[in-house]
Amino acid sequence: MALNFKVFETKDIAARYAADVVRKQFNSDSTSVVGIHLDAENTSFFDELLDDVKKNPVNFSQIHVLDFDGKEDYYTELGVPKKQVLKTDVGSDVESFIKDKVNTDKKKNKLMLDVITLTEDSRTGLDYNQAIHPAREVIVLVTGKEKAKAVSQLYEEPANGSVESAKLKQHRMVTVLLDNEAAQGLPEDVRSYFSIQFS
Structure with a gap:
């Protein structure tokens, strides 16, 4: 499947958008299981998520x-x-x-969302x-000019090639959130097409 890219002006806006997606997942499904692996991403994602949850309370009683x-x-x-x-x-x-490990009332016990970098x-x-x-x-949050080459490889390499991240092309629903610096790894016309304003 094709990857869906969204290009934001700054890394803070990209992080805010990612945090908003996660908070909305929590709100829309009170038994959500969400995986988060952003150790290699230096953004304000965690601050943004905390701020978003304070403004829009979440029932975490069954969220894992x-x-x-x-x-x-x-x-x-x-x-x-x-x-949990x-x-x-x-x-x-x-x-x-x-x-x-997970036992919710609805017994869905499915991984609804992965947030990675x-x-x-x-x-x-x-x-x-x-x-x-x-x-x-899957939400992939990637920011910073040092990751432009990684974005280029993600975009250009085949899903069955040697680049690990290109395997993401096999997944049914992947959105890649980029700031302008990381998006320099995309061809100019693609970067322009996927640039949006998030408010």
């Missing part, structure tokens, strides 16, 4: 977070019950992990088959 980055204190401050912040290894088979060498840091493919939707 797969914590790939060891940010338990942050998620409990956000309002997620400690027992699940420290998850980057090599985990998330479907088995969720089946074993790319490293400068175009890696996601998660095993595609074990931790990304099972997600219903």
